[in-house]
Amino acid sequence: MARWKPNARERLEQAALALFSERGYARTTVGDIASRAGLTERTFFRYFTDKREVLFSGSPVLEKLIADGVADAPPGTAPLEAVTAALGATAPMFEARRSFAKKRRLLIAAHAELGERELIKLASLAAAVAKSLEGRGVAGPAASLVAETGIAIFKSAFERWVADDEQRDLAHHVRASTRDLERITARRRSPWTKSRRSYA
Amino acid sequence: MARWKPNARERLEQAALALFSERGYARTTVGDIASRAGLTERTFFRYFTDKREVLFSGSPVLEKLIADGVADAPPGTAPLEAVTAALGATAPMFEARRSFAKKRRLLIAAHAELGERELIKLASLAAAVAKSLEGRGVAGPAASLVAETGIAIFKSAFERWVADDEQRDLAHHVRASTRDLERITARRRSPWTKSRRSYA
Numbered sequence: 001m002a003r004w005k006p007n008a009r010e011r012l013e014q015a016a017l018a019l020f021s022e023r024g025y026a027r028t029t030v031g032d033i034a035s036r037a038g039l040t041e042r043t044f045f046r047y048f049t050d051k052r053e054v055l056f057s058g059s060p061v062l063e064k065l066i067a068d069g070v071a072d073a074p075p076g077t078a079p080l081e082a083v084t085a086a087l088g089a090t091a092p093m094f095e096a097r098r099s100f101a102k103k104r105r106l107l108i109a110a111h112a113e114l115g116e117r118e119l120i121k122l123a124s125l126a127a128a129v130a131k132s133l134e135g136r137g138v139a140g141p142a143a144s145l146v147a148e149t150g151i152a153i154f155k156s157a158f159e160r161w162v163a164d165d166e167q168r169d170l171a172h173h174v175r176a177s178t179r180d181l182e183r184i185t186a187r188r189r190s191p192w193t194k195s196r197r198s199y200a
Numbered sequence: 201m202a203r204w205k206p207n208a209r210e211r212l213e214q215a216a217l218a219l220f221s222e223r224g225y226a227r228t229t230v231g232d233i234a235s236r237a238g239l240t241e242r243t244f245f246r247y248f249t250d251k252r253e254v255l256f257s258g259s260p261v262l263e264k265l266i267a268d269g270v271a272d273a274p275p276g277t278a279p280l281e282a283v284t285a286a287l288g289a290t291a292p293m294f295e296a297r298r299s300f301a302k303k304r305r306l307l308i309a310a311h312a313e314l315g316e317r318e319l320i321k322l323a324s325l326a327a328a329v330a331k332s333l334e335g336r337g338v339a340g341p342a343a344s345l346v347a348e349t350g351i352a353i354f355k356s357a358f359e360r361w362v363a364d365d366e367q368r369d370l371a372h373h374v375r376a377s378t379r380d381l382e383r384i385t386a387r388r389r390s391p392w393t394k395s396r397r398s399y400a
Binding site: 080160 | 278279280315316319320323341342344345346348349351352353355356359360377378380381382384385386
């Protein structure tokens with residue numbers, strides 16, 4: 001146990017997900033997770049503040065990636081374009097953990113306390129994106145509206161990505177959700193009613 | 201104290217808001233609130249499960265009003281149109297409590313636990329709107345995207361309404377935010393950068 005083990009963070013995440021699925025989230029302890037990963041509780045707490053946080057350790061990285069992407073978009077890029085490009089640029093990060101993302105999503109859907117944490121992380125992401133947009137000269141109220149719209153696209157794209165049997169990447173689905181939003185706001189007469197078109 | 205008093209719910213809400221502003225949210229007890237309202241703690245708990253809930257007692261009413269509004273929109277109404285009309289139809293409810301809404305908003309911004317409860321209520325509202333849209337024949341993924349977009353409009357409109365010195369109603373600001381969103385998604389080249397146009 002004392003020997004240094006590589007990829008401790010990732011192994012703890014994998015162990016936690018496996019145990020949450022096998023025993024249930026509520027019945028898994030930090031000790032169980034550490035033990036399954038071949039590590040100590042002490043090591044666990046070096047990486048995570050609590051059991052719940054194992055599922056959210058990627059959130060600050062994701063937030064920084066997206067906020068920086070918005071800030072660094074070429075001058076003159078329209079605000080929503082800057083946001084959707086930044087969202088699409090996270091695709092490799094998600095692609096590397098498709099299986100993790102799927103399992104994580106099921107757990108979040110099944111446990112209210114995880115769902116609440118997810119809402120807080122998304123609200124934090126929206127605030128960070130709005131701040132980046134303000135840094136680009138977008139006025140506060142418009143920046144918030146664009147940021148919240150970006151989150152709506154992100155959530156929609158993520159659901160499509162998780163469900164996509166063809167395994168197209170998140171950037172593909174961000175573009176698809178953005179096109180849908182364009183159609184939605186173009187006020188066409190009820191384009192989805194009784195349509196057979198698939199939005200997956 | 202034993203005598204029946206009219207408008208107990210509203211008086212408890214007003215007392216709570218006054219005390220939260222005077223003493224701070226954390227230092228106000230349920231006993232303080234009941235006493236200020238001239239009622240007993242027992243009466244308080246007939247209306248609210250806890251201190252926090254005093255600020256959210258309107259949420260289920262609001263959710264039902266909006267979800268029913270979406271469900272009852274005339275056949276053929278485009279999905280986002282159904283949502284924005286339902287949001288606008290809540291204007292009288294907000295107009296009746298402009299001062300309450302403003303104070304409530306400041307408290308929520310200042311206390312993380314209230315902000316989290318607000319996020320949960322908005323997520324519940326989005327789910328209810330999506331369900332109403334599905335009932336109208338809108339496919340699941342599109343229903344969620346429209347519902348989340350509606351919440352983005354609602355948040356934006358609410359902020360404008362609170363800040364509006366001309367006291368125009370929430371329906372006015374829902375229309376203004378919807379127009380902004382249409383402009384945003386029409387991909388124009390950075391319409392807000394260095395613009396002097398006011399979005400209030």
